[in-house]
Amino acid sequence: MHPSEPTSLVYAALGTFLSLVLLFLGIVTANAQVVPKPATEATKAANGALQKALPFSDKQDFENAQRGFIAKPETLTIKDKDGNIVWDLEPYKDFIALDKPAPDTVNPSLWRNAQLNMQYGLYKVSDGIYQVRGYDLTNVTYIETESGWIVFDPLTATETAKAAHDLVTKELGDRPIKAVIYSHSHVDHYAGIRGIVDEADVKAEKIEIIAPEGFMEHAISEMVIAGNAMSRRAVYMYGAVLPRGPQGQVNAGLGQTNSTGTVTLIAPTREIKETGEEVVIDGVKMVFQMTPGTEAPAEMNTYFPDMKALWTAENATQTLHNLYTLRGAQVRDGLAWAKYLNETINLYPDAEVRFQSHHWPMWGNENIMAHLRNQRDIYKFLHDQSVKMLNEGFTGGEIAERIDPPDAIDNVWYNRGYYGTKKHNSRAVYQRYMGWYDGNPSNLDPLPPEPAAKKYVEYMGGTAAILEKAKADFDEGSYRWVAEALKHVVFAEPNNQEAKNLLADALEQLGYQAESGPWRNVYLQGAFELRNGVPNAGGVSSTSPDTIRAMPPSMLFDYMAVRLNAEKAAEEDITLDVVFPDLDETYSLAVANGVLNSALSAGANSSADATITMEKTVMDSIQLGETTMEKAIDDGKIKVDGDADAFDRFLGMLDDYPFWFNIVTP
Numbered sequence: 001m002h003p004s005e006p007t008s009l010v011y012a013a014l015g016t017f018l019s020l021v022l023l024f025l026g027i028v029t030a031n032a033q034v035v036p037k038p039a040t041e042a043t044k045a046a047n048g049a050l051q052k053a054l055p056f057s058d059k060q061d062f063e064n065a066q067r068g069f070i071a072k073p074e075t076l077t078i079k080d081k082d083g084n085i086v087w088d089l090e091p092y093k094d095f096i097a098l099d100k101p102a103p104d105t106v107n108p109s110l111w112r113n114a115q116l117n118m119q120y121g122l123y124k125v126s127d128g129i130y131q132v133r134g135y136d137l138t139n140v141t142y143i144e145t146e147s148g149w150i151v152f153d154p155l156t157a158t159e160t161a162k163a164a165h166d167l168v169t170k171e172l173g174d175r176p177i178k179a180v181i182y183s184h185s186h187v188d189h190y191a192g193i194r195g196i197v198d199e200a201d202v203k204a205e206k207i208e209i210i211a212p213e214g215f216m217e218h219a220i221s222e223m224v225i226a227g228n229a230m231s232r233r234a235v236y237m238y239g240a241v242l243p244r245g246p247q248g249q250v251n252a253g254l255g256q257t258n259s260t261g262t263v264t265l266i267a268p269t270r271e272i273k274e275t276g277e278e279v280v281i282d283g284v285k286m287v288f289q290m291t292p293g294t295e296a297p298a299e300m301n302t303y304f305p306d307m308k309a310l311w312t313a314e315n316a317t318q319t320l321h322n323l324y325t326l327r328g329a330q331v332r333d334g335l336a337w338a339k340y341l342n343e344t345i346n347l348y349p350d351a352e353v354r355f356q357s358h359h360w361p362m363w364g365n366e367n368i369m370a371h372l373r374n375q376r377d378i379y380k381f382l383h384d385q386s387v388k389m390l391n392e393g394f395t396g397g398e399i400a401e402r403i404d405p406p407d408a409i410d411n412v413w414y415n416r417g418y419y420g421t422k423k424h425n426s427r428a429v430y431q432r433y434m435g436w437y438d439g440n441p442s443n444l445d446p447l448p449p450e451p452a453a454k455k456y457v458e459y460m461g462g463t464a465a466i467l468e469k470a471k472a473d474f475d476e477g478s479y480r481w482v483a484e485a486l487k488h489v490v491f492a493e494p495n496n497q498e499a500k501n502l503l504a505d506a507l508e509q510l511g512y513q514a515e516s517g518p519w520r521n522v523y524l525q526g527a528f529e530l531r532n533g534v535p536n537a538g539g540v541s542s543t544s545p546d547t548i549r550a551m552p553p554s555m556l557f558d559y560m561a562v563r564l565n566a567e568k569a570a571e572e573d574i575t576l577d578v579v580f581p582d583l584d585e586t587y588s589l590a591v592a593n594g595v596l597n598s599a600l601s602a603g604a605n606s607s608a609d610a611t612i613t614m615e616k617t618v619m620d621s622i623q624l625g626e627t628t629m630e631k632a633i634d635d636g637k638i639k640v641d642g643d644a645d646a647f648d649r650f651l652g653m654l655d656d657y658p659f660w661f662n663i664v665t666p
Contacts, residue, residue: 034504034531034532036105036247036248036508036524036527037247037505037508038104038105038247039103039104039105039509039512040477040509041477042476042477042479042509043104043105043477043509043512043513044104045477046477046513047102047104047106047107047108047512047513050107050108050109050515051102051108053411054108054109054411054413054416055411055413056108056112058413061116061318061360061413062098062115062116064360064361064362064363065116065119065359065360066119067123067360067361067363068123068124068125069119069121069122069123070121070122070123070124070130070171070172071121071122071167071170071171072120072121072122072134072167073121073167075090076088076089076090076120076134076135077089077090078135078159078160078163078259078261079159080159080261080262086157086159086160086259086260086261086262087135087136087157087159087160087163087259087260087261089118089120089134089256091244091245092114092118092244092256093118094244094245095244095245095246096111096114096115096118096250097115097118098115100115103246104512105246105247105512106246106250106512106520107512107513107514107515107520109416109418109515110250110251110253110418110514110515110516110517110520111250112413113251113253113318113319113416113418113517114250114251114256116318116359116360117134117251117255117256117359118134118256119133119134119360120133120134120135121133121134121167122167122168122171122172125141125309125353125355125361126307126309126352126353126363127307128143128144128284128307129141129142129143129144129304129307129309129353129355130142130144130168130172131355131361132164132167132168133360134255134256135155135160135163135164135167136155136156136157136160136161136164136188136192136255136258136259137156137188137252137254137255137256137257137258137259137358138153138155138156138188138189138254138255138357138358139153139355139356139357139358139359140152140153140154140155140161140164140165140192141153141311141355141357142168142172143284143304144175144284145178145281145282145283145284146282146283146284147175147176147178147282148175148176148177148178148282149168149175149176149177149178150177150178150179150180150181150281150282150284150286151177151179151180151181151196152180152181152183152302152311152357153181153182153183153188153189153190153357154180154189154190154191154192154193154195154196154197155188155189155191155192155195155259156187156188156191156192156258156259156261156263157191157192157195157259157260157261157262157263158191158192158193158194158195158261158262158264159192159195159259159261159262160192160195160259160261161192161193161195161196162192162195162196165195165196176206177196177197177207178207178208178281178282179207179208179209179210179281179282180193180196180197180207180208180209180210181209181210181211181286181302182209182210182211182212182215182219182268183212183299183300183301183302183311183313183314183357184212184215184295184296184298184299184300184313184314185211185212185214185215185218185219185222185296185297185298185299186219186222186295186296186314187219187263188258189314189357190211190219190265191263191264191265191544192261192264193209193264193265193266194262194264194266194546195262195264197209197266199266202266202269205269208269208270208281209266209267209268209269209270210268210269210270210271210272210279211268211270211271211272211298212271212272212288212290212292212298212299212300213271213272213273213290213292213298214271214292214297214298215268215271215298216267216268216550217298218296218297218298219265219298219547219550220265220547220550220551220555221555222297222329224551224555224558224559225558225559225562226328228657228659229328229657229661230327230328230329231327231659232659232660232661232663233326233327233328233663234327235525236326236327236521236522236525236526236663237325237326237327237518237521237522238252238257238258238518238521239252239257239520239521239524239525240258241525241528241535242521242524242525242528247512248524249520249521249524250517250520251418251517251520252419252517252518252521253319253418253419253516253517253518254317254319254358254359254418254419254517255358255359262544263544263546263547264544264546265544265546265547265550266546267550272288272290272300273290274290275288275289275290275343275347276288276289284304284306285304285305285306286302286303286304287302287303287304287305288300288301288302288303289301289302289303289340289343289344289347289348291313291315291340293332293333293336294315294332294333294336294337294340295313295314295315295321295322295332295337296314299313299314299315300313301313301315301344303347303348303351307353308350308351308352308353309351309352309353309354309355310344310348310351310353310354310355310368311354311355311356312344312354312355312356312372313356313357314356314357314358315337315340315341315344315356316341316344316354316356316371316372316375317356317357317358317359317414318358318359318360318413318414318418319358319359319414319415319416319417319418319419319420320378320415320416320417320418320419320420320421320422320425321419321420322419322420322424322425322428323337323379323382323420323424323425323428323429323432324420324424324425324427324428324431326424326518326519326522331428331429331431331432332428333432334379334380334382334383334425334428334429335379335380335383335384337379338376338377338379338380338383341372341375341376341379342376344372345369345372345373345376349365349369350365351365351368351369352364352365352368353368354368354371354372371414374408374409374412374414374415375414375415377409378405378409378410378415381405381406381409382403382405382422382425382426382429383429385403385405385426386399386403386426386429386430387429387433389402389403390429390430390433390434393439395430395438395439395440396426396427396430396431396434396438397427397438399426399427399429399430400422400423400424400426400427401423403422403423403426405422410422416515417515417516418515418516418517419516419517419518420516421515421516421519449491449666450491450492450666452488452491453487453488453489453490453491453492453666454492456488456492457488457489457492457493460485460488463489463492463493463496463499466485466486466488466489466499467486467489467498467499467502469485470482470485470486470502470506471502473485474502474505474506477509479506479507479509479510479513480510482502482503482506483503483506483507483510486499486502486503486506487503487664489503490503490530490664490665490666491665491666494665494666500530500531500665501530501531503530503664504526504527504528504530504531505527507523507524507526507527507530508523508524508527510523511523511524511527526663526664529663529664529665530664530665534660534661534662534663534665535660536660545620545624548620548623548624549617549620553578553580553583553585553587553616553619554587554598554600556619556623557587557589557596557598558598560596560598560654561595561596561597561598563654563655563656563657564591564594564595564596564653564654564655565653565654565655566594566595567594568652568653569591569594569595569596569653570593570594572591572592572649572650572653573591573592574589574590574591574592574609574646574649574650575588575589575590575591575605575607575608575609576588576589576590576608576609576610576611576612576646576647576650577589577601577604577605577608577610577611577612578611578612578613578614579604579611579612579613579614580614580615580616580619581613581615582615582616582617583616585600586600586601586602586603586604587599587600587601588600588601588605588608589650591650591653608642609642609643609646609647610640610641610642610643610644610646610647611640611641611642612638612639612640612641612647613638613639613640613641614632614637614638614639615637618632618637618638629651
């Protein structure tokens with residue numbers, strides 16, 4: 001890596017967005033000079049129509065979300081060791097309450113979801129099963145064993161996990177943790193582990209850590225290659241710099257928001273590899289169902305036959321989930337998701353309680369089976385009907401506009417699009433099968449946004465004419481079209497503040513109408529940046545040494561390859577050997593034709609331009625900012641044999657990415 005940027009890889013290797021968007025909310029105070037606008041009459045009408053269309057008189061979820069309540073702190077603000085706030089429900093309490101109707105600026109269905117997600121504290125799910133909810137984006141679950149606890153999904157941060165564990169201990173007594181289960185490979189389900197577990201106890205075999213097969217690979221790999229772009233877009237998806245309030249960030253669908261504390265990882269001691277595999281921990285029997293490639297590439301459900309209790313991880317929750325996540329990621333397989341849920345129904349037909357890693361539980365066999373069938377069917381419908389329409393010649397955008405599930409599965413609360421949506425999930429199905437090209441020759445090689453925007457503006461009669469028409473359309477509530485038209489003006493004339501302000505107004509109203517938390521956040525973040533500019537302070541603050549140390553060298557070199565400046569490397573022909581004595585591994589690196597290739601090799605090659613020898617731990621220390629390349633060389637921790645200049649030239653070809661790149665402006 002470039003010696004002047006020793007930590008450039010840190011934020012790109014944290015496994016998922018949640019540990020990436022650690023932003024200083026002071027950005028908001030510094031830049032938010034434009035006050036958000038109220039809801040227009042068109043937005044009030046749209047939200048009012050939805051209020052009438054959905055069964056708001058159904059209060060069962062409110063009963064379920066409060067059932068089994070034991071205790072909660074009056075104030076829930078969690079800080080790290082330096083006094084920085086890493087989780088805070090207090091700003092939400094200022095405007096969200098069970099007795100408050102939805103503001104005009106919040107979709108009433110999303111408001112309902114936010115009210116439910118604000119039910120926090122310690123809850124009894126059933127005999128021997130407890131959850132702490134509202135302490136992070138994720139729930140943490142405690143299963144009582146003969147002499148201790150089995151803990152499921154220890155949250156995103158050590159601070160939130162410890163606070164939740166302290167609440168459990170205070171109310172239920174001090175019992176040792178016997179095992180921890182990571183249900184899947186997303187960071188909000190494992191990264192608080194060191195807040196409740198001492199690794200020495202794991203190494204001493206006092207605590208077992210169980211995860212699905214492939215967990216470690218996927219936990220550290222998802223965002224390595226495209227981590228910078230994903231984390232920047234996650235700012236949009238989660239409204240990270242938006243103020244909390246009825247005109248700002250209200251909810252994230254799965255929960256209120258993300259915690260921003262210390263991310264850690266302890267490797268599993270046991271991997272589950274097959275559906276039906278049984279494990280008994282301190283008298284508690286668990287049966288696992290493997291569900292790879294659903295919500296996560298490595299994921300599993302768990303059944304407790306003696307309790308008739310079903311844990312569905314993140315495969316079945318109280319929302320339609322993502323087949324495609326707006327931060328960017330590989331498209332998930334809706335067909336596989338539906339098939340695994342069908343298998344769940346067949347495997348565990350006698351379940352009497354179902355609980356999971358987000359939201360609130362469900363009780364009663366009939367209710368549980370109906371929930372699983374309806375969630376299965378919404379994914380199956382979105383898959384099958386999207387594929388049917390693409391085979392009929394419809395494009396992704398056309399399918400998104402036409403997709404229309406039956407009310408029986410569309411108008412049940414747990415299938416509403418608080419996180420994923422019908423529209424972007426149907427587009428995801430199209431993308432999975434057909435890719436980005438829609439088959440129209442005009443779209444095969446279109447102009448990039450900026451030159452295209454200038455021609456659009458010219459063809460539409462110039463900026464003044466477009467703004468005049470856009471204002472009229474805005475007044476009529478045609479916000480989607482105003483956003484479509486004005487994006488061209490903004491990309492043609494990025495300094496035209498009048499155009500940016502009107503586009504921001506349109507995006508804002510779309511946000512106020514959005515039922516999906518991420519859609520709302522995306523629209524409002526876009527409006528924020530159009531009005532106030534792109535933030536240039538704060539950004540990513542990563543603190544995950546565990547993840548860095550878990551990265552294999554092959555992953556590091558793959559990431560280096562996508563940082564290579566092709567212009568600088570075009571005329572180079574460099575071969576390097578990198579030797580890790582502690583791993584007994586040697587990697588061969590070759591730069592030629594503007595490309596970096598790397599491979600594990602049998603040993604050092606005498607024809608290499610240079611051989612670099614260092615412990616893997618030294619490379620980790622450089623990535624973590626604990627030392628620099630130059631200091632490690634000076635200290636004798638890195639040995640360079642051969643052409644040291646070739647090594648220096650290689651390092652100089654590696655670019656670092658800007659985090660705050662433009663999105664709604666060129």
